[in-house]
Amino acid sequence: MGHNLQTGRLRVGYATEDNRNTWSQYSNRSGENSNNIFPYYVMWNGHTVIDGETTPLNDPHMNGKETFFALQSDYANVTDAEGNRVVYTPTCGILDTGKTSRHEAIWSHGGYAAINGIRMSFYTQMALQMHGKTLADDSVLKSGWGIYSMLYLHERIYGKYATDEATWNVNRERLGFAMFDWTNTHGTMNAIQGNDFMLVSLSY
Numbered sequence: 001m002g003h004n005l006q007t008g009r010l011r012v013g014y015a016t017e018d019n020r021n022t023w024s025q026y027s028n029r030s031g032e033n034s035n036n037i038f039p040y041y042v043m044w045n046g047h048t049v050i051d052g053e054t055t056p057l058n059d060p061h062m063n064g065k066e067t068f069f070a071l072q073s074d075y076a077n078v079t080d081a082e083g084n085r086v087v088y089t090p091t092c093g094i095l096d097t098g099k100t101s102r103h104e105a106i107w108s109h110g111g112y113a114a115i116n117g118i119r120m121s122f123y124t125q126m127a128l129q130m131h132g133k134t135l136a137d138d139s140v141l142k143s144g145w146g147i148y149s150m151l152y153l154h155e156r157i158y159g160k161y162a163t164d165e166a167t168w169n170v171n172r173e174r175l176g177f178a179m180f181d182w183t184n185t186h187g188t189m190n191a192i193q194g195n196d197f198m199l200v201s202l203s204y
Contacts, residue, residue, distance in 0.1 A: 009197040023192060023193045032116055045145075067121040087106075129144065
C-alpha cells in the first residue's frame, strides 16, 4: 500500500550545488523511505500502544548508530590517511567514498535503496520531533506520527490549488506559501520538489 501512496512532494531530492536552485534538476533519493513510514508506524504502534513498551524494539532496516557515526564524523572533520575529509560508518567504513560532508555522503548516491537506513532517519525524526508539539491552531499533536497524515492532506490540498497562476495567487497564503510567486527562480509552484515543500509545510 505504501508504494501506491508515494508522492513526489514528500520525497527528499538531491541536486549538486550548482543546480540547487532549479527544482527540475533534483533527483529522488527516498523512494523506499517515503513509503516506509507506514510499516514503521505499525511497528511503533505495536510496541508502544499494544505492548505497552514491554518488548524490545528492533528493526534491521535502520540502525540509529549509522546516523550517529555519519553526523559525528562530519562534525569532527575526520580525515583519512591522505588527509581527505570522510564520513564514517559504525565499522569505520567510508560512506560513499569521495563525498566530503554528511549532506553529500548521505544523499548523493543514486542507487536503489542506497544508504537506506540513514535516509530513513530523516522521516522517523519528523515523528520524534513533533511528538506532543503544539501546532499553529493551538491543538496538540498527541502522537508525532500524526504529522505524516497532516503532510499528506496538505500535499493534496496544495495540488488542488497549484494549477495556474490565478488559482495560486488566491490560495497561496492559506497554504503557508505567501512568499512564493507562481513563477520564480526555481520554476513554477506546481513543480516544487519535496525538500522545499516539506520545509515550508512543516514550518507552517
